[in-house]
Amino acid sequence: MARKPAEQTVHREEIVRAAAEVFHHKGYRGATMSDIAATVNLTAGSLYHHFPSKEELLIAVLDAGMTQIIAATQAIVQSDAPPADKLRAIARAHISGIITHHHIAVAVIFESRALLEKPGVRAPYVRQRDTLERLYRQVVEEGIAAGAFRALDVGIFVKAFFGALNWVSVWYREDGRLSEREIADEIANTFLAALTKV
Amino acid sequence: MARKPAEQTVHREEIVRAAAEVFHHKGYRGATMSDIAATVNLTAGSLYHHFPSKEELLIAVLDAGMTQIIAATQAIVQSDAPPADKLRAIARAHISGIITHHHIAVAVIFESRALLEKPGVRAPYVRQRDTLERLYRQVVEEGIAAGAFRALDVGIFVKAFFGALNWVSVWYREDGRLSEREIADEIANTFLAALTKV
Amino acid sequence: MARKPAEQTVHREEIVRAAAEVFHHKGYRGATMSDIAATVNLTAGSLYHHFPSKEELLIAVLDAGMTQIIAATQAIVQSDAPPADKLRAIARAHISGIITHHHIAVAVIFESRALLEKPGVRAPYVRQRDTLERLYRQVVEEGIAAGAFRALDVGIFVKAFFGALNWVSVWYREDGRLSEREIADEIANTFLAALTKV
Amino acid sequence: MARKPAEQTVHREEIVRAAAEVFHHKGYRGATMSDIAATVNLTAGSLYHHFPSKEELLIAVLDAGMTQIIAATQAIVQSDAPPADKLRAIARAHISGIITHHHIAVAVIFESRALLEKPGVRAPYVRQRDTLERLYRQVVEEGIAAGAFRALDVGIFVKAFFGALNWVSVWYREDGRLSEREIADEIANTFLAALTKV
DNA sequence: CATGAATGAGAGTTCATTCAT
DNA sequence: GATGAATGAACTCTCATTCAT
Numbered sequence: 001m002a003r004k005p006a007e008q009t010v011h012r013e014e015i016v017r018a019a020a021e022v023f024h025h026k027g028y029r030g031a032t033m034s035d036i037a038a039t040v041n042l043t044a045g046s047l048y049h050h051f052p053s054k055e056e057l058l059i060a061v062l063d064a065g066m067t068q069i070i071a072a073t074q075a076i077v078q079s080d081a082p083p084a085d086k087l088r089a090i091a092r093a094h095i096s097g098i099i100t101h102h103h104i105a106v107a108v109i110f111e112s113r114a115l116l117e118k119p120g121v122r123a124p125y126v127r128q129r130d131t132l133e134r135l136y137r138q139v140v141e142e143g144i145a146a147g148a149f150r151a152l153d154v155g156i157f158v159k160a161f162f163g164a165l166n167w168v169s170v171w172y173r174e175d176g177r178l179s180e181r182e183i184a185d186e187i188a189n190t191f192l193a194a195l196t197k198v
Numbered sequence: 199m200a201r202k203p204a205e206q207t208v209h210r211e212e213i214v215r216a217a218a219e220v221f222h223h224k225g226y227r228g229a230t231m232s233d234i235a236a237t238v239n240l241t242a243g244s245l246y247h248h249f250p251s252k253e254e255l256l257i258a259v260l261d262a263g264m265t266q267i268i269a270a271t272q273a274i275v276q277s278d279a280p281p282a283d284k285l286r287a288i289a290r291a292h293i294s295g296i297i298t299h300h301h302i303a304v305a306v307i308f309e310s311r312a313l314l315e316k317p318g319v320r321a322p323y324v325r326q327r328d329t330l331e332r333l334y335r336q337v338v339e340e341g342i343a344a345g346a347f348r349a350l351d352v353g354i355f356v357k358a359f360f361g362a363l364n365w366v367s368v369w370y371r372e373d374g375r376l377s378e379r380e381i382a383d384e385i386a387n388t389f390l391a392a393l394t395k396v
Numbered sequence: 397m398a399r400k401p402a403e404q405t406v407h408r409e410e411i412v413r414a415a416a417e418v419f420h421h422k423g424y425r426g427a428t429m430s431d432i433a434a435t436v437n438l439t440a441g442s443l444y445h446h447f448p449s450k451e452e453l454l455i456a457v458l459d460a461g462m463t464q465i466i467a468a469t470q471a472i473v474q475s476d477a478p479p480a481d482k483l484r485a486i487a488r489a490h491i492s493g494i495i496t497h498h499h500i501a502v503a504v505i506f507e508s509r510a511l512l513e514k515p516g517v518r519a520p521y522v523r524q525r526d527t528l529e530r531l532y533r534q535v536v537e538e539g540i541a542a543g544a545f546r547a548l549d550v551g552i553f554v555k556a557f558f559g560a561l562n563w564v565s566v567w568y569r570e571d572g573r574l575s576e577r578e579i580a581d582e583i584a585n586t587f588l589a590a591l592t593k594v
Numbered sequence: 595m596a597r598k599p600a601e602q603t604v605h606r607e608e609i610v611r612a613a614a615e616v617f618h619h620k621g622y623r624g625a626t627m628s629d630i631a632a633t634v635n636l637t638a639g640s641l642y643h644h645f646p647s648k649e650e651l652l653i654a655v656l657d658a659g660m661t662q663i664i665a666a667t668q669a670i671v672q673s674d675a676p677p678a679d680k681l682r683a684i685a686r687a688h689i690s691g692i693i694t695h696h697h698i699a700v701a702v703i704f705e706s707r708a709l710l711e712k713p714g715v716r717a718p719y720v721r722q723r724d725t726l727e728r729l730y731r732q733v734v735e736e737g738i739a740a741g742a743f744r745a746l747d748v749g750i751f752v753k754a755f756f757g758a759l760n761w762v763s764v765w766y767r768e769d770g771r772l773s774e775r776e777i778a779d780e781i782a783n784t785f786l787a788a789l790t791k792v
Numbered sequence: 793c794a795t796g797a798a799t800g801a802g803a804g805t806t807c808a809t810t811c812a813t
Numbered sequence: 814g815a816t817g818a819a820t821g822a823a824c825t826c827t828c829a830t831t832c833a834t
Contacts, residue, residue, distance in 0.1 A: 049817075049819075178351075187354060230827080241796070244793070425624050438799090442799065506707065556784055559757040559759070592787075
């Protein structure tokens, strides 16, 4: 009772991207499997050949986003640049990630909440989130230890930094006044200024 | 065929609070009218005597949140304290609002997105958001004009400040290491340090 | 977005009867909630005001059937008629039940299998089934003890009796050659003859 | 894009057995083509190289069951054993069939109902069922004619016999108290006792 | 004002079936 | 022959909303 010329095989990654886009625009609950399927020229039913459920699709989106930013951040943290440069690089990477993979970023930042109730599902995501936070902390602590930054509450500082960076996903417009790089640097400057010893 | 002791008339405000709570925990789309009704010991049908739709309920929640924080911020901005004190007071008010009216705050920050598509509905909310941002800007510009703060990109600074403050709603725990006041001051200090002239 | 003149309230029992009918004709899995709803002039969604799931509907059907026949059998077993009369009365009650509540009977006999996998659901049904079998056994054992029946394997005898009676639900036609009563008596005679001492 | 060691060609009969097993455990509607395919290490799509539809698969299962038991019964009926021996042999063959080909038997007894609506499909099955019943009748009528059995309603008697035998499929357990043979003989004895002239 | 039954429009998911490879 | 991707129809269940009582 069905079949199709199958223009070409649809790959997992494409579907994840499509899902992120729809999750971004309609929210996880507001997005329908049909919406997502249509984005990759499939029907809702066909999606289930690739992902066993809508939830699994969200998990894949979150994982893609977290994996990407953790990798980028890790590379920076492990480099031997001075702490201030690392912090600036982190801001650039974060914002670049948010803008380049805008849909995924917004899904990670805003739609992860839909998953945080389910313990089994929550755990891996929280682990990634903590890993990322630890990397940020590490840079600040390094800087303080090296005497480059003033001593302050690292926990709060990092969370504030995080909040400021993530918030970019809310207000960024492609046709805005500043470029991605300028935004990143301006935010980095703000936080670096706060870290500077008097 | 139905009656009830009707413990007491349920007021609008109670319902708004209940709605905020449910929106917080389940998200706007995940929340059902039944969930909200049950929180105030009503049935879903009865809710419609107070609010014409679920959307209106969200609008009311957002409005309550925005009105409260705008009023608080306005009072601070209009005072004649020095800019640095105003900024600290704003941070305290913002975080206090987020914590005291946690459900509402999270709804405003995270669930407003569910409404942003509908133009007719979006407009009033966006107006309030802009009003609030303008107030924040005003304080920073005042400080710069007065020579108390260094000149920087006010737009980005305010958005970063906003992001850092709003993000508190994500990570704040009642049993956390720091008090509400300490958190606010630590964040304010960070941003004030960034504003300080060298 | 909906409502109805509500011709009259639909009662639980009506729905159970309707469900039994549809289960009989289409089988449990083949029956749709729409089918059942239509039988009582409702929509599928409305059914959920009365029963939380299709499974619960099947449970209710099975329970109705088992409760009825157990009650009828219990009354007979507890009477002080001679064992042979009890056996005949049991056959009559069984077959009368099968024919009067044909849909329910067929559902109990044939569709209970759909439930037997789920342990939590299976247990109550199995308990009822065992209760009924015990009642049948009791009559035969009584007869043997009283010397009215010859000694034989009661377990097998009762199961054979059961099978013969239940099977009536498969072949009975309203316009058949024999009446309900004649069928019951003929089967009872067969089994009584088998019980008679030589 | 796909290949497989193809352990060996899968034969029709294997698939029929697999289908019977799955039909037994999940019912006709509850069984999926995937379930059946997996049982013979195939995928659902491959099944269609052997059978044109799920329905045909059920038909094949029913036919296999009916053909087997009719053949076995026919051999017994055509022998020149005395009627009582034939009846006992029939019971043994019936129960042996039910136990040896348990899945098929249960499918025939319980799942044939799923097909009885479709006239084109129903006819052949009903024909076989009638053939079998006629064979049973024949034995009883022979016995009555020969004066070995008392005269009774042959139609009802045969149906009761059938029901008792088929019902074994519901309660038989491999680890039960009695062997297959003992069960068959006990049931046969019951019905033979009922046939005995006083 | 409150209730609860009812609706109808989906939503996620399943599955028999088809077909290019 | 076998595979797996794809389809589309169907199904169970949910829910915002309405309204008679």
